[in-house]
Amino acid sequence: GQNIDQPTEMTATEGAIVQINCTYQTSGFNGLFWYQQHAGEAPTFLSYNVLDGLEEKGRFSSFLSRSKGYSYLLLKELQMKDSASYLCAVMGGTASKLTFGTGTRLQVTL
Amino acid sequence: GAVVSQHPSRVICKSGTSVKIECRSLDFQATTMFWYRQFPKQSLMLMATSNEGSKATYEQGVEKDKFLINHASLTLSTLTVTSAHPEDSSFYICSARDRTSPYEQYFGPGTRLTVT
Numbered sequence: 001g002q003n004i005d006q007p008t009e010m011t012a013t014e015g016a017i018v019q020i021n022c023t024y025q026t027s028g029f030n031g032l033f034w035y036q037q038h039a040g041e042a043p044t045f046l047s048y049n050v051l052d053g054l055e056e057k058g059r060f061s062s063f064l065s066r067s068k069g070y071s072y073l074l075l076k077e078l079q080m081k082d083s084a085s086y087l088c089a090v091m092g093g094t095a096s097k098l099t100f101g102t103g104t105r106l107q108v109t110l
Numbered sequence: 111g112a113v114v115s116q117h118p119s120r121v122i123c124k125s126g127t128s129v130k131i132e133c134r135s136l137d138f139q140a141t142t143m144f145w146y147r148q149f150p151k152q153s154l155m156l157m158a159t160s161n162e163g164s165k166a167t168y169e170q171g172v173e174k175d176k177f178l179i180n181h182a183s184l185t186l187s188t189l190t191v192t193s194a195h196p197e198d199s200s201f202y203i204c205s206a207r208d209r210t211s212p213y214e215q216y217f218g219p220g221t222r223l224t225v226t
Binding site for chain 2: 030031040041042043044045048050087091096097098099100101102103105
């Protein structure tokens with residue numbers, strides 16, 4: 001089975017840096033995804049890590065340690081529009097299904 | 111590229127009726143589509159995996175006779191909620207996997223179902 005943990009809520013200030021952690025326990029691993037979801041909308045893809053290390057894409061970076069079952073999403077130069085839920089999802093097992101964590105609601109304040 | 115559409119975007123129906131939701135991959139062929147349900151302030155829960163030309167695989171606890179899934183072509187999957195009840199009110203989201211890219215899923219915009 002899959003077990004994925006994320007903090008429920010976080011608050012950060014505009015212009016700051018925030019790190020959202022995700023720990024997972026899975027049977028089978030084909031990669032870890034981060035998605036952004038605004039209220040009432042579908043998730044949008046942010047990043048995909050399958051090997052250990054840091055993937056950087058503009059203001060967003062994602063890190064993976066497979067041995068520790070750990071990932072984080074780093075958001076730099078926070079903007080008000082970054083207020084959203086951030087979902088950690090692991091792909092594993094047969095059929096390469098995605099299992100989502102509970103999501104972290106990020107509130108960016110002035 | 112890689113656009114997935116859902117129809118309708120919102121639907122209100124009366125208790126006991128059935129509702130069909132369509133999920134289409136517009137510019138790619140999807141051998142596999144996934145159906146998720148999301149309740150307010152909760153994460154996405156996978157309901158079933160739909161493979162073109164074969165029966166869907168349902169997750170534990172999801173009633174296959176209540177949530178009928180049909181994946182008749184490489185670009186269309188449908189989810190029918192039969193005999194809907196107010197507790198079925200939720201946000202239903204589909205995703206599709208491009209047959210040429212085994213790991214990435216593209217999400218549709220979601221369907222808000224309200225059962226009165």
